[in-house]
Amino acid sequence: xxxxxxxxxxxxxxxxxxxTLSCEQNxxxxxxxxxxxxxxxxxxxxxxxxxxNDFQKGDIAEGYSVSREKKESFPLTVTSAxxxxxxxxxxxxxxxxxxxxxxxxxxxxxxx
Amino acid sequence: RKEVExxxxxxxxxxxxxxxxxxxxxxxxxxxxxxYRQDCRKEPxxxxxxxSSGNEDGRFxxxxxxxxxxxxxxxxxxxxxxxxxxxxxxxxPYDYKLSFGAGTTxxxxx
Numbered sequence: 001x002x003x004x005x006x007x008x009x010x011x012x013x014x015x016x017x018x019x020t021l022s023c024e025q026n027x028x029x030x031x032x033x034x035x036x037x038x039x040x041x042x043x044x045x046x047x048x049x050x051x052x053n054d055f056q057k058g059d060i061a062e063g064y065s066v067s068r069e070k071k072e073s074f075p076l077t078v079t080s081a082x083x084x085x086x087x088x089x090x091x092x093x094x095x096x097x098x099x100x101x102x103x104x105x106x107x108x109x110x111x112x
Numbered sequence: 113r114k115e116v117e118x119x120x121x122x123x124x125x126x127x128x129x130x131x132x133x134x135x136x137x138x139x140x141x142x143x144x145x146x147x148y149r150q151d152c153r154k155e156p157x158x159x160x161x162x163x164s165s166g167n168e169d170g171r172f173x174x175x176x177x178x179x180x181x182x183x184x185x186x187x188x189x190x191x192x193x194x195x196x197x198x199x200x201x202x203x204x205p206y207d208y209k210l211s212f213g214a215g216t217t218x219x220x221x222x
Contacts, residue, residue, distance in 0.1 A: 042214030103155035
């Protein structure tokens with residue numbers, strides 16, 4: 001079955017540590033996205049990538065980094081520079097032709 | 113100003129009622145619009161794409177008003193299972209950056 005896989009689903013880290021969240025899709029989608037959602041809030045765009053080896057900052061990119069070395073993969077690193085990293089992180093992808101945006105099940109990061 | 117804004121609600125309605133809410137967008141460059149449904153602590157899932165002429169899918173009707181820059185969603189004959197947060201999404205055509213509204217919470221009570 002095609003879809004998006006995010007891992008880990010739950011993650012606990014100490015303050016000051018970098019964390020990398022994995023996002024893999026087998027939908028052959030070109031565009032991939034990372035969103036952050038805080039309790040009771042909407043989705044805020046962190047980074048997005050329309051093609052391999054290219055990505056753009058979203059609205060809240062500070063303290064985050066990404067790479068897009070393969071079409072299937074778009075990992076997100078939450079660095080120690082991110083002041084308030086505890087949140088629900090969602091990865092998504094979309095094919096050409098403006099079709100449906102598919103989401104992974106999300107990763108819940110808690111920084112202690 | 114946010115690109116996409118929604119009334120957060122909550123809309124608390126009895127089963128069988130009709131509930132409707134809007135989403136406004138500020139970027140006239142947005143060309144494609146969608147409604148997503150998100151259940152508590154889950155990922156959003158596509159409910160409907162919104163077409164210029166308006167579209168209907170069972171009990172759900174979506175409309176787009178480009179002149180006034182808003183999108184609406186109407187739910188008829190509400191079911192308990194319709195309780196969720198409904199997210200409005202606008203997409204720019206040239207780079208396909210998607211902007212989400214903060215969501216409208218609907219609670220259907222028995």
